[in-house]
Amino acid sequence: MAERFFLERFVQDQDNEVILSEEETHHILRVMRKKKGQKIHLLDGSGYIYEAQIMEQDGKQLRASILSKEFVQKELAKRTVLIQSLCKGEKMDWVVQKATELGVQRIIPIESDRSDVHYPKNRADNKITRWKKIAQEATKQCGRGIVPDIDPVESLHSWAKNDLPPQVALFVSWENEDKRSIQEALDSLPEGIQELWFAVGPEGGWSPEEIRLLQSRGAITIGLGKRILRTETAGLLILSSVFYAFGDQT
Numbered sequence: 001m002a003e004r005f006f007l008e009r010f011v012q013d014q015d016n017e018v019i020l021s022e023e024e025t026h027h028i029l030r031v032m033r034k035k036k037g038q039k040i041h042l043l044d045g046s047g048y049i050y051e052a053q054i055m056e057q058d059g060k061q062l063r064a065s066i067l068s069k070e071f072v073q074k075e076l077a078k079r080t081v082l083i084q085s086l087c088k089g090e091k092m093d094w095v096v097q098k099a100t101e102l103g104v105q106r107i108i109p110i111e112s113d114r115s116d117v118h119y120p121k122n123r124a125d126n127k128i129t130r131w132k133k134i135a136q137e138a139t140k141q142c143g144r145g146i147v148p149d150i151d152p153v154e155s156l157h158s159w160a161k162n163d164l165p166p167q168v169a170l171f172v173s174w175e176n177e178d179k180r181s182i183q184e185a186l187d188s189l190p191e192g193i194q195e196l197w198f199a200v201g202p203e204g205g206w207s208p209e210e211i212r213l214l215q216s217r218g219a220i221t222i223g224l225g226k227r228i229l230r231t232e233t234a235g236l237l238i239l240s241s242v243f244y245a246f247g248d249q250t
Contacts, residue, residue: 005042006024007045017064020042025057025060045145046146047145048069050070051066072143075105076103077246079196081198082200082235084099085115086109086153091231095236096134099148100134100144100148102236102240103243104148106148107151109153112201114201114202114204116203127153135150156214167195169197169220170197171198171220172199173198173201174222180221182222199214200235200238
């Protein structure tokens with residue numbers, strides 16, 4: 001697969017020209033050793049891939065001329081959202097990267113009652129910037145055209161005050177659920193469901209209050225098998241199950 005780069009912005013007065021960021025310019029010119037006149041492929045993060053021709057360097061940024069564009073159809077058949085309790089260390093980086101590869105379209109980082117990670121606002125903002133960059137790089141690597149949205153960090157109790165969009169099924173993985181597996185839940189989806197939202201708890205599990213809160217919002221508890229999974233593994237099993245059940249869009 002050809003190397004892909006992200007657009008910085010379109011030049012306002014010339015729709016066929018684009019400007020690449022300083023970071024992408026450095027990668028194109030210094031790392032990939034691309035030259036003026038050569039062709040490159042660009043992503044805009046919303047689903048389109050562009051074939052472009054390198055024009056010239058404008059300061060620390062590169063200009064390119066758009067030759068053609070094509071919509072990239074590599075998304076799951078059901079829009080899927082991961083509500084992920086925060087993990088320690090680099091585990092959250094790994095979740096963002098792998099969830100992006102598996103097709104998630106939105107990640108909501110949550111501080112839960114038993115989370116062993118709590119960020120002050122400035123550090124949480126820095127983490128979001130980092131995770132967005134990881135998602136962008138993973139999108140390029142796996143050939144998707146859409147970069148997942150990553151919400152600001154908030155507590156589960158705060159998040160639960162929001163209304164869910166229509167035609168959404170909300171599931172919560174819970175170690176005490178032994179009657180309804182994820183496969184059974186996906187097999188029995190009501191008609192008209194267009195989005196699947198999955199909440200994954202922290203290493204210490206959800207508190208009883210959080211389970212009651214999620215259930216009051218219509219969440220359906222699901223089990224993920226007989227083994228106890230780490231929080232960074234659970235979401236990836238869920239996304240794999242969604243792909244197995246529904247596949248990609250056609």
